[in-house]
Amino acid sequence: MSLSLSLPPAVRRPASLVALAALPVVVLGCFFVLPVSGMVARGFWPDGELDVGAVLEVLTRSRTGRVVWFTVWSAGLATVVSVLLGLPAAYALHRLDFPLRRTVRALLLVPFVLPTVVVGVAFRQLLGESGPLGFLGLDGTPVAIVAGLVFFNAAVVIRAVGASWESLDSRPAEAAAALGASPAQVFRTVTLPTLRPAIVSAASVVFLFCATSFGVVLTLGGTRYSSVETEIYLLTTDLLDLPGAAALSLVQLAAVVALLAVAARLRHSADPSVVRVPSRPRRPARTDLPQLAMTVLLLALVAAPIATLVVGSLRVGDAWSLGNYRALDSVGDQQALVVPVTDALVTSLRTAVDATWMSLLLGLLVALAVTRRSRSRAERRLRTVLDGFFMLPLGVSAATLGFGFLITLDRPPLDLRDSALLVPVAQALVALPLVVRTLVPVLDGIDDRQRQAAASLGAGPLRTLLTVDVPVLWRPLLAASGFAFAASLGEFGATAFLARDESATLPVVIFRLIGHPGAMNYGMALAASVVLAATTAAVMLAVERLRVPSLGAL
């Protein structure tokens, strides 16, 4: 930014863009493009020779078709249910004023950041044979998987649509009512059309999350029900079928890129002329009862698995006990683990700190680079491409990324197999889209003329940044760091590949514990899940207090 002060403006602008974007592009190139393409190449060139036939053959397998179909319908159903449950809650929590409103809002946000492994364990505990809902016989069925996905993603709908609903000008609705429209007609003809961009964009994000969900499907579906994401994992680790994994990775990448493009288009089509006037929440009336009832139902749906998890962790045999928690400093029955769970917690926290600063640094540079004002159409296009490039980690299977790390970063000049940074780097890349998406709307919202005013008063680029951007940015930056921290704590897919036994993180340890026979191991897994959930929930509740509107607005 400051390296080119004497250059003419026509050169200075692209130069500053390059300077800002260089580090993130290099990092993403080394730690994302290289491993993923290495992985895909391994599939296409299994024995050093190009074998497209083997890859194409994978796509014609009947199992592949079943997996893709299962991914699409389970994600689609979960999206529809999330939206249907989320909309009334978004209304109740953002337009109505009642006691404990903020607390309920924060509680409903918690599932979104719970580690997937924890959610899997909680749902098994709830729906399993001995669980409170075991009589329904849902354990191991697609219903359990969809319920798990909804558990996660209703929060996204509430968040995204709620923010939009909260700032909706109430005057058009009042005008419609004055013209004789009933409340239902007002909702259908005025409110819904204005909210549609927010709803569609939330739904597309939820679909994306559902379709690429790894931990939930793996823990609840086993090998019977597999999504594209878990199938890639199974093909890679259990069957060592790399062409199959490569083919599915490409299919997934293409689908996600298409979905992101559609989501971006929908986001842009939001009507900018809609007036945003935060209206005061009002006391609930009798007509609001259905919405409030739905909110309570959702709360129960979210609370049930968590409560069962907590209760389960406090039971040893048939008695109440803290035994499961006391056992956390052991390695479990029959040496299930290499290091005690407490060590894994420390490793998790340490890794999360590293992953957080990395993703913040990269995310901040990316956000600054893509939000600077563009002078020409070509420059604008370049920034849009960059923006999309850094969303790519959303679209690639964490298993592909993790395995790609192992096979491409194992020789000089990038021999990182033994590096302690490998896991944090992978987690930082997974968290990067969240950070970028939290910062970009905030930076986009700054009137560029503020920066011009500062410059015309004699402030240099750095000083302008301090005067105009930093005061607006520090809260979203804190929120993004909380987000990245929570995401890193719960990251399972890539970490499962990369973390070695003696430096395993908490989610990896939990997965290992539930895979080992022994009542003690299962009890420890429950206790460890509670600890992990409590840690991430604490981080997220702190973030929620910052009240950053664009939090996680993908």
Next chain:
Amino acid sequence: MSLSLAHVSVDYDGVPAVVDVDLELPAGQVLAVLGPSGSGKSTLLRAVAGLEPARGTIAWAGQDLGGVPTHRRGFALMFQDGQLFGHLTVGRNVGYALRLRKVRDAEARVAELLELVGLAGYADRLPGTLSGGERQRVALARSLAVEPRLLLLDEPLSALDAGLRERLAGELRDILVAAGTTALMVTHDHEEAYTVADRIAVMRAGRLVQSGEIAQVWAAPADPETALFLGYARVLVDDAAQRVLAAAGLPPAPAVAVRRSALTVDASPGPGRLHDLRGVVLSARMTPDQVRLVVGVEGVGELDAVASVGAHPAAGEPVRLVVDRSRLAVIR
């Protein structure tokens, strides 16, 4: 010490916004660039500020500013909506440039500037608590604190309501003169330009159409569009122009621009002179100062005219009009 622009052009993605503009602004003067919206006047201002890459030469005191970034130009830019920093108090906004330069006694200087713009005692307020007019005054004080070589004003009063705009325009003129500031102002409001500036330059479709002292431009608009934009009510051509010019005792010309107040109803008795304009009142509208008429004049067509409030001619009445030649502009 003067600003000079030579062959300045700015494009947006190949679409020309400013085309080949030449302009001189001597130190100590105030120049208003006047033009309708979309005429490229704001783009020109931003190019001078170094915010848009321009072709041609923009120079101050003979030194080309081509490679000089905005913050090194010493030109303060004041925006239409002030663009105050919302998280800083009024005092810290005004003292912003002083702090950048680590000026001593900045507080005293800030108080002085706030006094100058009529906001003494506002230093601890936040911009969010100010009215639109107050915000613009703070923005002006903040720009003046730079002691800019050149002050750039982008529609400084457009966001204000009419009464306030008129009052502030006069004050702005006084403040600029008192501070001895060289200023380049962009506006679409000719009244504002006349009140604040010494010279005006008229822009249309990216090109500079005319520039010079206000009286000079006013007396001889370059073309009919310019005349209308400068506030003339109508431009007459051919026979109509000859009739009106003859009535004013002026030699023939291809076109003439007519102010509304150039034609007055002659209520004096008598037959009048040979070249007087005669016609029938088509409509009359009372205002507190005068009666505004539209008159159908033989051989000319519809003309705007005024009558004194006492005269109140009604629609359908025949009237005789006299021409005030100082309120005509001949277009050659």
